[in-house]
Amino acid sequence: MNAKVLRVGVIGGGQLARMMTVPAINLGIELSVLAEQPGSSAALATTMVGDYTQIEVAREFANTVDVITFDHEHVPLAVLEALEADGVSVQPPSKALAFAQNKLHMRQRLGALGLPMPAWAEIQSAVALDAFIAENGGEAILKTPIGGYDGKGVRVVRSSADASDWLENIGNFGGSLLAEEKVDFVRELAQLSARRLSGESKPWPLVQTIQENGVCSVVLAPAPEVSAETLQRTADIASAVAEAIGVTGVLAVEMFEARDGRILINELAMRPHNSGHFSIEGSVTSQFEQHLRAVLDLPLGSTAPRATHSVMVNLLGVDDSNNFVQAFDKALAAHPEAKIHTYGKGARAGRKMGHVTVVADDAAHALAQAKGAAAVLLQG
Amino acid sequence: MNAKVLRVGVIGGGQLARMMTVPAINLGIELSVLAEQPGSSAALATTMVGDYTQIEVAREFANTVDVITFDHEHVPLAVLEALEADGVSVQPPSKALAFAQNKLHMRQRLGALGLPMPAWAEIQSAVALDAFIAENGGEAILKTPIGGYDGKGVRVVRSSADASDWLENIGNFGGSLLAEEKVDFVRELAQLSARRLSGESKPWPLVQTIQENGVCSVVLAPAPEVSAETLQRTADIASAVAEAIGVTGVLAVEMFEARDGRILINELAMRPHNSGHFSIEGSVTSQFEQHLRAVLDLPLGSTAPRATHSVMVNLLGVDDSNNFVQAFDKALAAHPEAKIHTYGKGARAGRKMGHVTVVADDAAHALAQAKGAAAVLLQG
Numbered sequence: 001m002n003a004k005v006l007r008v009g010v011i012g013g014g015q016l017a018r019m020m021t022v023p024a025i026n027l028g029i030e031l032s033v034l035a036e037q038p039g040s041s042a043a044l045a046t047t048m049v050g051d052y053t054q055i056e057v058a059r060e061f062a063n064t065v066d067v068i069t070f071d072h073e074h075v076p077l078a079v080l081e082a083l084e085a086d087g088v089s090v091q092p093p094s095k096a097l098a099f100a101q102n103k104l105h106m107r108q109r110l111g112a113l114g115l116p117m118p119a120w121a122e123i124q125s126a127v128a129l130d131a132f133i134a135e136n137g138g139e140a141i142l143k144t145p146i147g148g149y150d151g152k153g154v155r156v157v158r159s160s161a162d163a164s165d166w167l168e169n170i171g172n173f174g175g176s177l178l179a180e181e182k183v184d185f186v187r188e189l190a191q192l193s194a195r196r197l198s199g200e201s202k203p204w205p206l207v208q209t210i211q212e213n214g215v216c217s218v219v220l221a222p223a224p225e226v227s228a229e230t231l232q233r234t235a236d237i238a239s240a241v242a243e244a245i246g247v248t249g250v251l252a253v254e255m256f257e258a259r260d261g262r263i264l265i266n267e268l269a270m271r272p273h274n275s276g277h278f279s280i281e282g283s284v285t286s287q288f289e290q291h292l293r294a295v296l297d298l299p300l301g302s303t304a305p306r307a308t309h310s311v312m313v314n315l316l317g318v319d320d321s322n323n324f325v326q327a328f329d330k331a332l333a334a335h336p337e338a339k340i341h342t343y344g345k346g347a348r349a350g351r352k353m354g355h356v357t358v359v360a361d362d363a364a365h366a367l368a369q370a371k372g373a374a375a376v377l378l379q380g
Numbered sequence: 381m382n383a384k385v386l387r388v389g390v391i392g393g394g395q396l397a398r399m400m401t402v403p404a405i406n407l408g409i410e411l412s413v414l415a416e417q418p419g420s421s422a423a424l425a426t427t428m429v430g431d432y433t434q435i436e437v438a439r440e441f442a443n444t445v446d447v448i449t450f451d452h453e454h455v456p457l458a459v460l461e462a463l464e465a466d467g468v469s470v471q472p473p474s475k476a477l478a479f480a481q482n483k484l485h486m487r488q489r490l491g492a493l494g495l496p497m498p499a500w501a502e503i504q505s506a507v508a509l510d511a512f513i514a515e516n517g518g519e520a521i522l523k524t525p526i527g528g529y530d531g532k533g534v535r536v537v538r539s540s541a542d543a544s545d546w547l548e549n550i551g552n553f554g555g556s557l558l559a560e561e562k563v564d565f566v567r568e569l570a571q572l573s574a575r576r577l578s579g580e581s582k583p584w585p586l587v588q589t590i591q592e593n594g595v596c597s598v599v600l601a602p603a604p605e606v607s608a609e610t611l612q613r614t615a616d617i618a619s620a621v622a623e624a625i626g627v628t629g630v631l632a633v634e635m636f637e638a639r640d641g642r643i644l645i646n647e648l649a650m651r652p653h654n655s656g657h658f659s660i661e662g663s664v665t666s667q668f669e670q671h672l673r674a675v676l677d678l679p680l681g682s683t684a685p686r687a688t689h690s691v692m693v694n695l696l697g698v699d700d701s702n703n704f705v706q707a708f709d710k711a712l713a714a715h716p717e718a719k720i721h722t723y724g725k726g727a728r729a730g731r732k733m734g735h736v737t738v739v740a741d742d743a744a745h746a747l748a749q750a751k752g753a754a755a756v757l758l759q760g
Contacts, residue, residue: 003703003727022402025424026660028705028722028734044405044424280406284717284739299713306686306739323383325408333679337664342408347383354408359664359686 012071013040023289126160190275191238282310315354338373392451393420403669506540570655571618662690695734718753
């Protein structure tokens with residue numbers, strides 16, 4: 001008799017694919033990665049290097065696995081739909097990913113569901129943008145609908161003149177931009193959950209995310225001092241999104257807590273997410289293990305915390321030589337509780353190259369230890 | 381400038397090498413494995429397949445890494461000594477491993493240190509064995525000095541006739557066997573610790589190991605209801621062994637708690653050990669991460685528990701088809717806290733093919749959940 005083997009294929013060789021490798025090894029799941037190039041963060045599990053925008057490349061890769069999932073949201077819908085037409089299990093499916101790929105479609109869909117969002121408008125002209133800015137207090141957030149991440153494809157505008165380059169080449173963006181109210185928020189929150197194909201869904205505790213220059217810098221799990229009402233509303237919003245959109249795997253719903261008390265959906269990610277890295281050490285089941293379980297339609301694990309507080313601090317590249325390994329000696333000596341992660345990427349200023357997590361029953365201690373270890377590593 | 385890379389080479393492609401891969405991915409250490417054959421448990425990190433008993437094979441592998449360590453203790457001393465003569469960092473070094481490889485040398489060395497052991501004797505004849513049996517209550521444990529593990533190379537004897545096959549071929553065992561007192565023990569304990577090259581050492585909490593048919597079945601961490609005196613004695617024994625023998629990396633000291641109260645050293649292992657698998661989820665720093673840190677001479681991590689109790693249950697093969705993956709659905713549904721590990725090995729009765737750990741503040745709950753999940757997986 002043949003023993004059963006579970007095979008997951010990940011398109012994209014970034015740090016999320018890398019971190020999925022860990023629970024695959026633990027559980028005994030065969031994880032394969034289709035990477036963009038050799039020597040990626042997920043090189044260890046890479047079984048194929050190729051261009052995922054080519055249907056034949058994706059098809060060849062899909063033939064080697066039981067289910068296809070993703071390190072990022074950039075696989076063209078036409079490729080995903082072709083795989084689905086072949087009978088491949090694509091998780092999350094193309095119909096869900098469509099909303100993660102296009103921020104305008106996401107706003108339209110969430111609007112149809114009556115979910116709370118910043119004021120927004122589809123912008124096709126300078127006149128329309130100036131009108132939106134005027135209606136929204138003299139400034140707006142302007143986004144390219146497709147392809148932005150970590151502050152890229154996003155800018156604050158006070159006049160259509162601030163976006164003349166985008167407006168003049170609007171055809172490059174599918175003919176439309178997305179304008180959004182610049183929310184006066186007191187903080188940003190993220191609700192992470194996972195949903196398996198057959199419907200079971202489990203959330204992690206609500207977290208607070210702290211951004212610097214549009215990039216996630218610190219995550220506090222759970223989010224401190226959240227009212228019972230806010231906890232209920234954020235949970236309801238996240239579960240409404242997951243069910244309505246038919247997400248499978250991990251879903252991150254990033255939200256603003258506005259100064260006027262409103263909870264407004266900012267962005268969605270349909271994959272393991274930076275706001276969930278704390279769960280590797282901080283939860284009974286990490287987001288990476290849960291994602292594999294969810295896309296394989298296996299029962300989901302407990303998302304209970306391992307300790308009262310987890311703090312995650314990102315390690316962003318400082319230059320082209322510090323890959324954070326050279327200061328391991330100092331950082332590990334000074335911070336014996338810190339769990340240091342580096343992603344095997346070449347050093348580059350601003351690049352997400354690793355993170356540090358500390359799990360503790362005391363929130364201030366966890367924060368100080370995580371920030372302390374990160375500071376030592378950043379010094380190199 | 382070139383960014384720093386830390387490269388660890390592991391000789392042997394078993395589950396211990398596999399489980400070292402996880403902290404290597406997390407930290408960003410390049411782990412390479414020299415495996416005996418393709419398709420081993422550690423296939424993902426295997427960079428070379430070859431015969432580690434051949435000096436040239438070991439040398440070629442060593443040229444690709446910064447430090448050599450081990451999945452098992454079977455690498456011939458001559459090979460290790462040749463690498464050391466080349467200037468290769470071998471951790472633990474050959475002078476320490478010599479005692480793990482030969483149980484007779486280990487008894488001699490521990491005896492010279494005055495450490496507590498069962499009565500023992502080097503046996504070279506039937507007459508000597510019968511005399512030892514007579515002096516020790518009519519029975520003894522007889523061991524081959526080299527190569528035994530998991531109950532192999534060990535038998536209970538009541539007369540030299542029970543070992544006539546070994547005695548007649550004593551040349552195969554280097555001319556000597558090891559006879560030991562059959563200790564009337566109330567339980568078995570194991571003290572795991574790690575020691576880095578420059579001397580820093582950290583223990584995990586003392587654990588109780590429960591064996592079935594000579595193979596580890598269950599580990600309770602910490603060992604329940606241990607007197608302060610026993611805790612002190614086991615800690616002292618383990619630290620004396622580590623320092624005297626010059627171990628680097630993880631050291632497991634297996635001990636008997638005898639009915640008369642004596643603590644007696646049973647076996648030593650100089651590598652991550654089955655008694656420490658609980659630490660993957662149960663400790664801030666797992667034995668696999670600590671081993672990598674220790675052999676790279678990096679500062680050791682905290683060995684504090686993540687929760688009050690951890691219970692590990694081994695998954696031993698039941699037949700040639702159940703690799704434990706087919707019952708994931710049932711086991712994960714019934715036991716959402718259970719952390720299931722399978723090692724990617726072909727199914728075979730009695731083989732160590734995986735384990736389950738549950739970490740909880742309630743000991744009975746952890747034991748029931750871990751045993752429950754294992755029972756479902758064993759049913760297939």
